[in-house]
Amino acid sequence: MVELSQTVLLKAYRLMRTIREFESRVAVEFEAGTVPGFTHLYLGQEAIATGVCMHLTDADAISSTHRGHGHCIAKGCDVKKMMLELYCKRDGLCKGKGGSMHIADISKGMLGANAIVGAGAPLAVGAALTARTLGTPNVAVAFGGDGATNQGTVFESMNFAVVLRLPLIFAVENNGYGEHTGISYHLGAKDLVTRSAAFGMPAEEVDGTDFFAVYEAAGRAVARARAGGGPSTVVSVAARWRGHFEGDPQTYRDLAEIKELRKHKDCLKKFRQRVIADGSLKAEQLDAIDAEVAQLIDAAVNEAKAAPPPAPEDLTTDVYVSY
């Protein structure tokens, strides 16, 4: 096992805590009716985006999913601008035009949340092929859920990446459900590792609530990609704590399952216990991060609520080069 520096550990904790706080607050605000639109929360899966994206630079690209806030935060997007985007505000990451399901920040290599299931993977293929074509050391990561792995686009992307030996990582997030249908029903293969490996690439499965496990597996895959070793799949298993979308009645799921998850599969709790037990971090350091993050998210929500909406003429811009 690799020894991680204090800097890395503190960064990991801050990212996971930021995702947790952002999503928890969006859940509250959504229920109160202040956040317009549909939203799909990443609660329970924070360690995956964090463990993967901590190996990436701004020049590395990721494609995301409808459940994309966690990927955004882990990739370094400005949290306040994200909140502005959710609130339809002019100064949001996408000027309020994209919203939760299409949030993007190209300056951070975040190619966008994507509400079309499976549509992100080919985009990441393009990013990886660009890196190979131009001879840059960049890699791309295609985030996608277990449900997305059944789309033809993902099958095509996996084969394409293997055939062209692309610097690409398929970060499959098995959260147990494709929308409202459980994986035991929707997946024909024995498991996602076997299926991904069948395309001809290394594939491994890790506990997606264990930051260290994700970080190490993703590190191997990213290093392989950067070294010209081609694509890999990392399947991280972490059930989501919320419904498919906010407001989902979740009739397909035993709600006791969620209680258990919060008790035993909380990536933050697990991380905290481990780093305190092995003496690498102190509780006070983590508490300080908790307080700072809570303040940041609170400020983000307050600023987003108070921020100006787009101007009328903004409605018909960004469609073509000319308007």
Place this chain on the structure above:
Amino acid sequence: MTMAQALNSAMDVMLARDPNVLIFGEDVGYFGGVFRVTEGLQKKYGRNRVFDTPIAEGGIVAAAIGMGVNGLRPVVEIQFCDYIHPAFDQLVSELSRLRYRSGGQFWSPVTVRTPCGGGIHGGQTHSQSPEAVYAHVCGLKTVMPSNPYDAKGMLISAIEDDDPVIFLEPKRLYNGPFAGDPEQQSGRWDAHPKGEVPDGYYTVPLGQAEVVVPGDELTIVGYGTLVHVAVAAAREAGVCAEIIDVRSMMPLDIDTLAASVKKNGRCLIVHEATRTCGYGAELSAQIQEACFWSLKAPIERVTGWDTPYPHAQEWEYFPGKKRVLEAIRRIMEIA
């Protein structure tokens, strides 16, 4: 009944009448559909006839085509019409073309149900209106009801039809009529005459427009949610407008539209979809061809803008009551 319940009732009736009818799609079985349109059907008819599929729209439509060719009568749901594009090739190159290219030997009577339209703050991938795209594909029928009574009768017609049908359901109308004013709540279908829906079998034929409100000063042609917007706008304008619900884009009942425009001499076309090559362009062309010498004013269109459906500014995009009202006044001012 609400529109969602009426559609459910149509499938219930057809599952009971015809053993070849089956329902499948994403979350339509156990969960009952994200808009509850297929609720209870799996429980009643079993998993062999009402079943869930993986998230794979291309596969859903393709499998339905194969079943249709082989004697079954599949009704598939694409959860949002914005998700339909992975199936585009199957719809355009296969489903619509089989009859022609086999010289009439075989075809596939698939019905593709899919929620369309905005007004629910769904942003660009949960709000679009693709009727013009499919009306353009010969071999497909494309229809869109605007109320529970028509929804049930038209869905039964679609299922019984040996031609493939793209059945677009304006999602903003599922649970109540909506007159296009975001400040006001949706109405209630149980208080609307078209919310009265018989329990059993009946049909509303495809390819027939309906005069929703008779009038002799102006003809307003629309479909889906915009029918309700037009009714409210005309009332507020104090204009005696004849409001026609197109209901079926392909085949189009041009006779009903032309008779009205010839009588009134003024015509406004309204739809949610983007403007350029929107279905209003076809309506305008056909009405002009049929009614040129009777027109007292240019035919006008009120539509969505030529932009993707926005997250912010939904109500600036959506052609609501205000914009329809302004257009009515413009047309009526022309001497």
